[in-house]
Amino acid sequence: MPTATRPSMNRASSSESSIASTSASTSYLRRDRCRPPPLQFCAQMNADIRSNPVLDSPYFDLAGHIGNRAYCLHNVAYADSPTAETVTLLDVGVKDLLPVLMPAPTVLSPKGVTFAIRHSEGRGWARHVRSAEYPQRPILVAPYIIALQTHSEADIYAALLHRLSADTRMRFMELANCKPAEECGTLEGIMRTNAIGISLNVPDVPHPELATHRGIFLNISRCNHSCGPNAKWQWDPASFSLSLVALRPIHAGQEITVAYITPTCSRTERRAKLKAIYNFSCRCEFCARPASLTFKSDAARAELVSESGLPSFENWCLDANIPDHALIDAHMRAVSLIEAEGLQTLDSYGKHLDAIAMGYGALRDVEGFREWAWRAMDFRPMDSGASRVLENWILDPETFPVWGWRTSPTPFQRD
Numbered sequence: 347m348p349t350a351t352r353p354s355m356n357r358a359s360s361s362e363s364s365i366a367s368t369s370a371s372t373s374y375l376r377r378d379r380c381r382p383p384p385l386q387f388c389a390q391m392n393a394d395i396r397s398n399p400v401l402d403s404p405y406f407d408l409a410g411h412i413g414n415r416a417y418c419l420h421n422v423a424y425a426d427s428p429t430a431e432t433v434t435l436l437d438v439g440v441k442d443l444l445p446v447l448m449p450a451p452t453v454l455s456p457k458g459v460t461f462a463i464r465h466s467e468g469r470g471w472a473r474h475v476r477s478a479e480y481p482q483r484p485i486l487v488a489p490y491i492i493a494l495q496t497h498s499e500a501d502i503y504a505a506l507l508h509r510l511s512a513d514t515r516m517r518f519m520e521l522a523n524c525k526p527a528e529e530c531g532t533l534e535g536i537m538r539t540n541a542i543g544i545s546l547n548v549p550d551v552p553h554p555e556l557a558t559h560r561g562i563f564l565n566i567s568r569c570n571h572s573c574g575p576n577a578k579w580q581w582d583p584a585s586f587s588l589s590l591v592a593l594r595p596i597h598a599g600q601e602i603t604v605a606y607i608t609p610t611c612s613r614t615e616r617r618a619k620l621k622a623i624y625n626f627s628c629r630c631e632f633c634a635r636p637a638s639l640t641f642k643s644d645a646a647r648a649e650l651v652s653e654s655g656l657p658s659f660e661n662w663c664l665d666a667n668i669p670d671h672a673l674i675d676a677h678m679r680a681v682s683l684i685e686a687e688g689l690q691t692l693d694s695y696g697k698h699l700d701a702i703a704m705g706y707g708a709l710r711d712v713e714g715f716r717e718w719a720w721r722a723m724d725f726r727p728m729d730s731g732a733s734r735v736l737e738n739w740i741l742d743p744e745t746f747p748v749w750g751w752r753t754s755p756t757p758f759q760r761d
């Protein structure tokens with residue numbers, strides 16, 4: 347499942363008619379006026395979509411896509427929360443694959459943690475840790491690619507908002523809008539500023555881009571960006587809910603931040619991207635570091651992307667010319683760079699923790715193995731089966747599958 351991301355690609359289609367909304371749970375949009383958009387628009391859109399790794403659609407063809415699609419306005423219903431409001435614009439085929447009643451989320455946020463929205467110096471409103479909040483449902487969901495030529499995006503958002511209660515609509519209108527009026531209307535501006543990328547649970551749809559959507563979450567959309575975020579979004583498509591997962595300890599009163607872009611590039615590149623997409627000059631603590639530290643930080647981030655100097659576990663086990671400490675030292679260096687840069691959001695963080703635990707295991711170092719296996723387990727949520735297996739290895743390290751491989755003369759011949 348792609349991680350929830352903040353989508354950056356938006357395009358308005360031409361406006362021709364308004365959408366008649368109904369109070370029924372689903373209403374279907376007219377298809378009779380669908381026609382292919384201008385060739386140049388198609389070419390640009392095809393290039394954007396084919397090169398976007400989130401969409402994973404290297405052969406996307408907009409004209410063909412439009413010819414085949416029909417959309418509906420649909421209200422999602424929840425088994426656990428009859429009053430929760432989610433209005434959606436959905437491809438009809440996608441809607442038909444979703445459950446009629448969304449089930450309750452199975453993973454809850456850690457108990458005892460609640461959040462407050464407070465003002466954050468120079469960065470507008472933001473979410474701060476207060477003292478239990480459960481995963482949130484979106485109020486509004488629309489496809490990442492709206493291939494409708496009969497309605498403008500503004501018409502579509504207006505029709506969706508019309509289906510929400512007055513209070514929720516007002517809260518939507520209070521969200522930040524980073525887009526100038528010359529670029530787009532208010533509703534599109536609010537969508538582009540606050541929407542979080544989500545993937546719907548529709549494995550049977552033939553085109554991956556059909557699963558990719560954008561959602562507005564009244565509270566979670568308030569999180570500001572940081573180039574070293576202390577939290578990340580975690581979307582659960584099965585229950586249609588989004589959680590914030592802490593990447594390191596967050597104190598009471600501290601601001602919760604997420605990364606709007608992949609933060610591994612240089613400070614200059616990050617700031618240029620954020621300015622281009624979200625129209626702000628980043629004021630996070632990592633950008634605010636003195637210039638003398640920026641060079642070091644840029645180099646650390648580049649090293650983390652290149653993963654240079656990391657021996658493979660198999661080679662290290664087999665090659666006596668590689669020193670015993672080489673594997674653990676290399677991964678520990680990566681862990682300390684990640685921690686110094688606040689980049690626990692990188693997938694590689696968990697892999698480095700695993701590799702260090704495996705290294706200690708291969709060296710039969712009980713203490714080192716236990717410490718790092720706990721850290722690896724602590725960092726990522728596991729299902730109860732996986733954590734029971736890991737706990738058993740921690741209790742009885744000799745049962746760990748690669749135990750002693752570095753010290754064994756023929757490590758890979760073991761069972």
Ligand SMILES: C[S@@+](CC[C@H](N)C(=O)[O-])C[C@H]1O[C@@H](n2cnc3c(N)ncnc32)[C@H](O)[C@@H]1O
Nearest residue numbers: 469470471522524568569570571626628629630
């Ligand atoms: C999704 S909203 C976040 C919540 C917003 N602060 C609010 O008042 O509702 C995104 C907007 O918040 C502001 N923002 C977010 N992160 C920021 C940062 N690191 N530095 C400066 N402004 C930031 C920018 O104006 C950005 O367009």
